[in-house]
Amino acid sequence: MxxxxxxxxxxxxxxxxxxxxxxxxxxxxxxxxxxxxxxxxxxxxxxxxxxxxxxxVKICSCCGNVDTIDPCSVCTDVQRDSSVIIVVEDVSDLWALERATAMNTAYHVLGGTLSPLDGVGPDDLNIKGLIERVAKGGIREIIIAVNATVEGQTTAHYITDHLAGLDVKITRLAHGVPVGGELDYLDEGTLSAALRARTAI
Amino acid sequence: MxxxxxxxxxxxxxxxxxxxxxxxxxxxxxxxxxxxxxxxxxxxxxxxxxxxxxxxVKICSCCGNVDTIDPCSVCTDVQRDSSVIIVVEDVSDLWALERATAMNTAYHVLGGTLSPLDGVGPDDLNIKGLIERVAKGGIREIIIAVNATVEGQTTAHYITDHLAGLDVKITRLAHGVPVGGELDYLDEGTLSAALRARTAI
Missing domain, CATH: 1.10.8.420 (RecR Domain 1)
Incomplete structure (x- = not known):
């Protein structure tokens, strides 16, 4: 003014x-x-x-969630199955999954994705903490729920490689047609993935 | 959640x-x-x-502007021509006019428009304060800059009626084609008003 x-x-x-x-x-x-x-x-x-x-406000020293207690409400929730860890990029993804599902698992927030162009390497993300959690034992499954972007998939590969020696099942989210989505508006990659992963009715 | x-x-x-x-x-x-x-x-x-x-935060007791001093920065600005008062519905309109123009006038914020259906009568708006300011003398012109809605125009008429006995020129904003506007997208009312108020080139 x-x-x-x-x-x-x-x-x-x-x-x-x-x-x-x-x-x-x-x-x-x-x-x-x-x-x-x-x-x-x-x-x-x-x-x-x-x-x-x-x-x-505190960042959970175990999973990276945002809370006012450390360890956070998710990590201290005894009703959760802490032998399954869902790996997400950001706290917002953790909250989104919690709103959507009743998986009742533990989480691990990476704090971003590997992106050499932006100067984000493995040490900038909370990957070491994840490997330590798995190495300690008692983890049955790691569900990698990063975004379906190039950086997200690179990060997923990196994590899979570094968990290879440990006795843990590693899974990722399914690709396919979004619920309520129209085929005409979907890209070829999604359609191909949905066709390949077709299921019996 | x-x-x-x-x-x-x-x-x-x-x-x-x-x-x-x-x-x-x-x-x-x-x-x-x-x-x-x-x-x-x-x-x-x-x-x-x-x-x-x-x-x-304070509401200016003179004009109704929002400020941290009372009277506000506009009312206490000696470089302004305080004999011209622009009457607006809301503080946001005052700020918008100040960003757009260099009129350097005083203002008067009504705090809304007359709306019998919503139970807003003359006593709910800062109309009495305006009449008092004009009655005190020293005011040359009142520019009524309320929205071009039915309620705005009703309010404008009400104010005009109540200032009728006082020695002050009352004007209103021009109606017409918005700068950068396309005729095809304008309503009939605006086009008729713009034609009636046509000016020589």
């Missing part, structure tokens, strides 16, 4: 809100005004919640 | 973020994880900025 129309504290709030994924400079202004209008219902509680999260 | 996968403080943060306009339940989770990953660059500062805004 050429001329100042509001206080520097509010300008600062708008600038920071604009950095939140899903908000841009325009929607950040709208969000800031909405927060100010709902001062006691939203602005105050959200500020408090951010402060709480800042003070209490 | 059926089973707890993260701490209650983080769940609470996601719930509150989902109430921010522009974010939904899904993008709120993404935003929360992004904030946690950028703990010191974003999570901490944003929490602090919200706290600052909560403590300091």
């Amino acid at each position: 050429a001329k100042r129309v509001t206080g520097p504290e509010i300008e600062k709030l708008i600038q920071l809100l604009a950095k939140v994924p899903g908000l841009g400079p325009r929607s950040a202004r709208r969000a800031a005004l909405h927060l100010i209008k709902k001062k006691d219902q939203l602005l105050g509680p959200l500020g408090h919640a951010l402060g709480e999260a800042y003070d209490k | 059926a089973k707890r996968v993260t701490g209650p403080e983080i769940e609470k943060l996601i719930q509150l973020l989902a109430k921010v306009p522009g974010l939904g339940p899904r993008s709120a989770r993404r935003a929360a994880l992004h904030l946690i990953k950028k703990k010191d660059q974003l999570l901490g500062p944003l929490g602090h900025a919200l706290g600052e805004a909560y403590d300091k």
Whole structure:
């Protein structure tokens, strides 16, 4: 803005809100005004919640999940079958799988995928922690649930290679037609994979 | 989520973020994880900025703008021509006009529009304050810049009627083709208005 129309504290709030994924400079202004209008219902509680999260958030030293306790709620859940570990790229994938399934397994968050072009090597990911967890014993199955991208598949191969000597079954997610998906809109790779992996009705 | 996968403080943060306009339940989770990953660059500062805004934000008692001082930065700006008042529905409209123009005028925020169906009457808006400002004298022109909706136009008429006895020029924004707009996509009302208000080249 050429001329100042509001206080520097509010300008600062708008600038920071604009950095939140899903908000841009325009929607950040709208969000800031909405927060100010709902001062006691939203602005105050959200500020408090951010402060709480800042003070209490921890990365689980076992699986890499985000929680306020370490080991996290998933690792400490005695009702889970901790002999099966689902390996995911990101915490958001862990949460997505938990919403979708009732697998009741343990997880392992890699924190990304191998990407030599971006300078991400095996030491930048939580792969060593996974191998240590498996080497300790008591793990029956590793389900590799990384994204079906080139980097994801490279990472899956790397993990498979490094777990080869250990006594553990390694599986990956099935490729195929998404539920509710239309064949006409699918790429050739997915269609070929779905045909190859066809199942009896 | 059926089973707890993260701490209650983080769940609470996601719930509150989902109430921010522009974010939904899904993008709120993404935003929360992004904030946690950028703990010191974003999570901490944003929490602090919200706290600052909560403590300091004020509604200008003169014009209704949102600021950290009262009267606000616009009302106290001596370089502005305070004899011209632009009347807007919302603070966001004030900010939008300030970004777009260099009118250097004063403003008056109504805080909404007359809407009998929603139970919004003249007493729910900051119309009395506007009439008082004009009655005090020293005001040359009132530019009514409310939205071109039925409610906006009703409000404009109401204000015009109530300022009728006072010695002030009342104008409204021009209707016409938006800059960069294509005629084919415009409604009949806009096209008729643009034709009626045609100007010599």
